Amino acid sequence: MAVDKFPVEAGHIMMFARSVGDDNQIYYDEDYARSTECEAVVAPPTFVQASAQFDPDYFLRPKVGEPWFGSGGKPTGVVRESGGGGGGGGGGLHAEQRYVYHRHPRVGDVLTATTKPGNKWERQSRRAGTLKFSETVTEYRDQNGELVVTATGVGVQTERPVDQG
Amino acid sequence: MALNAADLNVGDTHTERVVEDLKRTQIVQYAGASGDYNPVHTDELFTKEVAGYPTVFAHGMLTMGMTGRMLTNYVGDGRLTEYGVRFTNQVWPGDTLDATATVLKVEDGLVDLDVTTVNQKGDVVLKGSAQARVD
Numbered sequence: 001m002a003v004d005k006f007p008v009e010a011g012h013i014m015m016f017a018r019s020v021g022d023d024n025q026i027y028y029d030e031d032y033a034r035s036t037e038c039e040a041v042v043a044p045p046t047f048v049q050a051s052a053q054f055d056p057d058y059f060l061r062p063k064v065g066e067p068w069f070g071s072g073g074k075p076t077g078v079v080r081e082s083g084g085g086g087g088g089g090g091g092g093l094h095a096e097q098r099y100v101y102h103r104h105p106r107v108g109d110v111l112t113a114t115t116k117p118g119n120k121w122e123r124q125s126r127r128a129g130t131l132k133f134s135e136t137v138t139e140y141r142d143q144n145g146e147l148v149v150t151a152t153g154v155g156v157q158t159e160r161p162v163d164q165g
Numbered sequence: 166m167a168l169n170a171a172d173l174n175v176g177d178t179h180t181e182r183v184v185e186d187l188k189r190t191q192i193v194q195y196a197g198a199s200g201d202y203n204p205v206h207t208d209e210l211f212t213k214e215v216a217g218y219p220t221v222f223a224h225g226m227l228t229m230g231m232t233g234r235m236l237t238n239y240v241g242d243g244r245l246t247e248y249g250v251r252f253t254n255q256v257w258p259g260d261t262l263d264a265t266a267t268v269l270k271v272e273d274g275l276v277d278l279d280v281t282t283v284n285q286k287g288d289v290v291l292k293g294s295a296q297a298r299v300d
Contacts (some may be wrong), residue, residue, distance in 0.1 A: 012198070019194040020230035021184060026242050037167070038243040045233035045248050049226050052200035060203045070204035075214035094225035098249030098293075152249075161217035162255065 003113040006051045006140070008043060008105045016047050030107075040106040045099065048140050048149050051113050093162070095133060096154035102147045110143045118152065129159025167241035168299045170271050177268040179239040183231035183282070185261045187223060192258070195227040218255075225252035228262065228291050232282045235264040240276070240297035250280065250293030261285040266295065274298055 010030065017027035022044060025032040033041040052058045062068040069078040105111060118135030125131050133156050140149040184191070192206050201224055204211040212221045229250050236245060256262065262282050270277040276299050282291040 015194075016198040016230075019191065019198040020227065020234055021191070022230075022234040022237075024234070024237065024242070036242060042243050044230065045237060045245055046226055046230040049201075049230075050199045055200075058200065060201050062202060069211075069215075070202075070208045071210040071215075075210045093255075094252055096249070096251045097226065097229055098247070099245075100247050101245055104243045104245075164219065164255075 002057075002115065003051050003054045003111070006048075006054045006111040006113060008047075008107055008109040008111060010041055010107045012050065012053075013041055013043055013047065013107065016050055017044055020044065020046070038104070038106070040108070042107075043105040045101075046097075048099070048105065048111070048113075048138075048151060049097075051111070051140070055113075093156050093158060094153070095156040096152075098152040100150040102149065105140070105142075105148055109148070111140045111148060113138050113140050115139075125158070127163040128161070131159070132157045167244055168239070168276060168297070170274065170276070170299045173268050173271045173276055173299065175268055175270065178265055179235070180263055180265040181235040181238060183235055183262050183264045187256065187258055187260045187262070189221060189258050192221060192223050192227065195224055195230070199224065199226060201226070220258060222258075223256040223260075225256075225291075228252065228256050228282060231262065232264040232280060232291055236266060236278070236280065236295055236297075239266050240278075240295075240299070244297040244299075245295060246275065246298060247296040248280075248293070249295070250291050252290070253292055254284070254288050254290045256284065256290050260290075262290065264291075269294075271299065274300075 013027050067078045115136050115138040118137050120134045122132050135154045138151040142148050196207050205216050212218050264282040267279040278295045280293045280295050
């Protein structure tokens with residue numbers, strides 16, 4: 001993932017806070033936020049994940065003029081190769097996520113994100129067969145080039161759907 | 166709002182119910198806000214017939230986001246220095262989740278916390294740690 005411009009916007013923080021069920025007024029009310037230690041509307045702890053909105057190539061968003069693998073008239077709009085994103089009886093799941101906050105993003109920041117691949121490993125699982133893990137490390141920097149958040153994500157491709165038994 | 170080191174003891178806990186009877190609509194809200202439109206979270210037909218799961222399920226990041234709300238309510242806004250988790254079980258519509266922070270260490274103006282979120286069956290769905298600045 002590479003994001004050249006991730007503007008941290010008040011309306012986006014409001015929608016994000018609503019979606020995680022957080023009614024803390026620091027995410028909704030600029031006047032209240034100014035009266036707090038943060039002195040501004042700040043981002044909730046996992047907000048930088050929403051930088052996906054500003055990634056032109058993000059593959060889990062339908063794009064104008066391109067096929068989409070979700071259902072329409074049929075269960076899927078695209079016949080996919082086995083193993084990708086849900087097709088073929090297994091798929092990609094999010095296994096781990098870690099954030100280091102150098103500071104907390106606030107409304108008005110314009111962040112960039114650059115991602116590097118990290119470690120890869122495999123292990124066997126009773127519930128889902130062979131698990132293939134891969135790590136990515138994303139650095140979010142502000143308009144002055146200062147590091148704001150370091151995010152480490154681990155994705156896992158499962159051989160088959162996770163047994164719910 | 167923020168915690169005071171003098172008031173904290175190893176083993177102290179803070180628990181919040183972060184969602185009761187999770188609705189599919191909340192998962193849709195999270196998809197829209199985060200930008201992660203993976204159909205396994207919102208598209209019942211795709212999820213059953215193509216992905217092979219009984220119904221749609223929550224983004225791991227929705228569980229981490231809801232658990233993050235418990236953390237910021239406990240440690241105060243803008244106080245987290247680290248927050249990391251593993252997703253250990255999927256979260257489904259209808260689930261009720263309780264998130265708990267447990268004090269592991271208080272040192273040099275920082276508190277280290279264990280973070281655990283369990284569903285209504287007692288299964289751990291999220292396990293991790295966090296660190297925050299304290300007064």
